[in-house]
Amino acid sequence: MSESGMPVRRNERTLESFTQLATLDRLTAAATALERNGIRAFIVGSGSEARDLLASLLPEGAEVFNNTSRTLEYTGIAEHLERSGRYESLRVRLFQMDREMEAREMRTLAASPDYVVGSVHAVTEGGSLLIASASGSQLGPIVSGAGHVVFVVGGQKLVTDIETGIRRIYEYALPLEDRRAREAYGVPSGVNNLLIINQSVAADRLTVILVHECLGF
Numbered sequence: 001m002s003e004s005g006m007p008v009r010r011n012e013r014t015l016e017s018f019t020q021l022a023t024l025d026r027l028t029a030a031a032t033a034l035e036r037n038g039i040r041a042f043i044v045g046s047g048s049e050a051r052d053l054l055a056s057l058l059p060e061g062a063e064v065f066n067n068t069s070r071t072l073e074y075t076g077i078a079e080h081l082e083r084s085g086r087y088e089s090l091r092v093r094l095f096q097m098d099r100e101m102e103a104r105e106m107r108t109l110a111a112s113p114d115y116v117v118g119s120v121h122a123v124t125e126g127g128s129l130l131i132a133s134a135s136g137s138q139l140g141p142i143v144s145g146a147g148h149v150v151f152v153v154g155g156q157k158l159v160t161d162i163e164t165g166i167r168r169i170y171e172y173a174l175p176l177e178d179r180r181a182r183e184a185y186g187v188p189s190g191v192n193n194l195l196i197i198n199q200s201v202a203a204d205r206l207t208v209i210l211v212h213e214c215l216g217f
Contacts, residue, residue, distance in 0.1 A: 018172040019214065022158040026125065027210050030158055033127030038200035040207040047075035050152050050209045055080065057150060057207065058087060058115060065090040065110065067118035067138045070180075071152050071216030081117060110137070116146040119216055121173045122157050122165030123208065129197040130165040132173065134181070136193035143195065150207045154215030162196060169194070176217045 022030075024043070031041035044050050054077060058064060064087045072078040082089045090113050118138065122130040129151065133139055142149050159165045174191055181189040200206040 015172065018159075018168045019156050021212070021214050022155045024212060026158055027155055027212060030123060030125055030127065031208075031210055033125060034123075034208055035127075037127040037198065038203065038206070039127065039129075039197075040204055041210060042207070043210045043212065045212050047071075047077075047152075047211060047213055047215055050211045051075050051077050051080060053209055054117065054150060054152065055086070058117075060086050061088065063088045063090060063114040065113040065116050065141070065146075067116065069119045069152075069216060071119040071154060072117065074215055075152065077117065077152060111140055112145040112147075113141060114147045116141050116149045118142070118149070118151055120151050120153055120157065120208075121217075122159050122168045123153055123210070124159055124161050124165055126161065127198075128162055128165070129195075129208070130162065130169060131195045131197075132169045132191045133193045133195070134177075134189045134191075139193055139195050142197075148205055148207070150209065152209045152211065152215070155210060155212045156214040157216075158210075166194070173217050 027043050031043055034041040042053060044053055064081050066072055066078050066081045066089075069078070072081075081087055082092050090109055094109060116138070118131075120129045120131045124130075131139065131142065157168070159168055169191060174189065178189040181187055197206070
């Protein structure tokens, strides 16, 4: 049973279906669906190509907050955003601030950055994006607070529909994230908040970089 009370049916068939890399044809169809839903989409062949493409999309000196993400860590995107010196890294800035004395300013900064960079747990063939969160802190900027949002998404996260995407979150991603959270923070994780993006009404606000490589979980 998950922290949310929803049963987790984790088995070998589940692992195989949720870790299988989508074909380029499926990724292309998903990119077309995303574009139809007002979400700009690109397809690249590797994590390194995704990092280079992202660098070309972000203006030098831009205020950027990168969400915690195994995808961003694995591709080197997190390190690039925080340490290259090309951007104003809000994650680095927030880490240096006093959580007690500057709590209100920290909330304001995190809520409305110019750019948010992260990933998602599932993208559907119909062009919807699914993101689960234990705290929910990163969801507000994604929904409306940030000026622009860029998601880097491994090709194994493509699913047929929203129902399958939710199953992927509970049956595959949650157990892995729970283990990570317990090791990193000593606390369990849970699907306490679930965001589903079906369409973007603001032109070019949301961008998805689909990677033909298995990245993150």
